[in-house]
Amino acid sequence: MAIERFYLTYNQDRIKEPIIYLVGQKFRVVTNIRAASVSDHIGIVALELDGEQEEINSAVKWIAGQGVKVEPIEKNVIE
């Protein structure tokens, strides 16, 4: 089992999508929202995913495929 932490960034056209609900339905991961901010332009959610590593990897890939940017909680670490 693993726990990973991510920031999800939703652009304006994806803000209304129930992506976190759906990822919990489609994959065997527990979703835990730890912080969130939404404006007219952008939504940012700090999300914890708990589950088998393979399931987390699949969940992340699916979220990214929905047009939501998925990044580590540290954001860009390549300086």
Next chain:
Amino acid sequence: MSFTTGLKCRECGESYGWKPLHVCEMCFGPLEIGYDYDAIASVLSHRIIESRPRNLWRYKELLPVSGEPRIGLYSGFTPLVKADRLAAALGVEELWVKDDSCNHPTFSYKDRVVSVAISAAIEFGFDTVSCASTGNLANSVSAHAARAGLRCFIFIPDNLERGKVIGSTVYEPTAVAISGNYDDVNRLCTEIADKYGWAFVNINLRPFYTEGAKTYGFEVAEQLGWKLPQHIVVPTAGGTILPKVAQAFEELVRVGLVKDTPWKIYTAQAAGCAPVVNALHRGADLIEPVKPNTIAKSIAIGNPADGYYVLGAVRDSGGWGEAATDQEIVEGIRLLARTEGIFTEPAGGTTVAVTKKLIEQGRIPRNESIVISVTGNGYKTLEAVTDAVPVPFNIGARLEEFDALYQSLEQR
């Protein structure tokens, strides 16, 4: 003796002990170092600081070190150059360039943050240090690790220019080039940091790492004769240095080393990667990530870790920010070189170009003191200006040929 009070969350205020931790377990906010400023004020003075060696550790009471510093004993205290010729070109009265292009040992401001991070790594007992980088950071971690005798792993994208790779590999770290898109490489690096428990200077040691950037601000104030500049322009990449320069000014006031005079701080970004400037101009709090497309690669960070705090520091001070196109950046590099004899990388060219814009817009008054932050060295990024600088005149080895050339130059 340490004057730190431990780690605390910048967002929710949750306290943590003294350990290599960077994210709040409660809200995922970044952790920062707390200090006992009253105790520092009671022991620190201009005289004590000025009696110390000219390196970044002369402000050690305001840095996260508990014993004597272990590394970086030659880093920092770079020149604050009175830039009269650049001032004349920009039409301002008082202009200074804080020049980290000559920082020791790897010629960028990263030698400050890495000195503090690796000093902390040694205190915590790590035997391996690491980072993910496209250039300056990997250079600095590799060099400091070599001097400290630590094992070092650096992670780089596999499409990096050879010159940038050699700037690290000469110090013989274990260099790992990773294939894949930027987001995949980024995520892998955080996973490695989680799994292997090394001192990743800008991940698990980030609270210590960022503190090193304060020394840039401390030095500016000391070199101005223990006073704050009225305006300072700072480039933004990951967002480390700008909020820490602002914090440095605030701390100097708080411990009584400078008078509380008004100052404004300005952010400079490349137009091809300006997420913070975009948010600033939009009046937004949230930063929309961008895909970088600029020659200023050392500041091309599309989703800066501390971008939110850059916005806060700029707004709190009453400052502003602008972005410069690649062409303006190259012209900024050339302007600084031909007026002040300083060759900076595109990040410095960005700061010069943005300062020019802010002056022309009237955001920075022409009769007040201005500091331009130069954070890196142009000799590392020759490709940025190769097509823009003059080429040499070619002549044969005969005096007549030079005479003819000289006459033609005189007639221009």
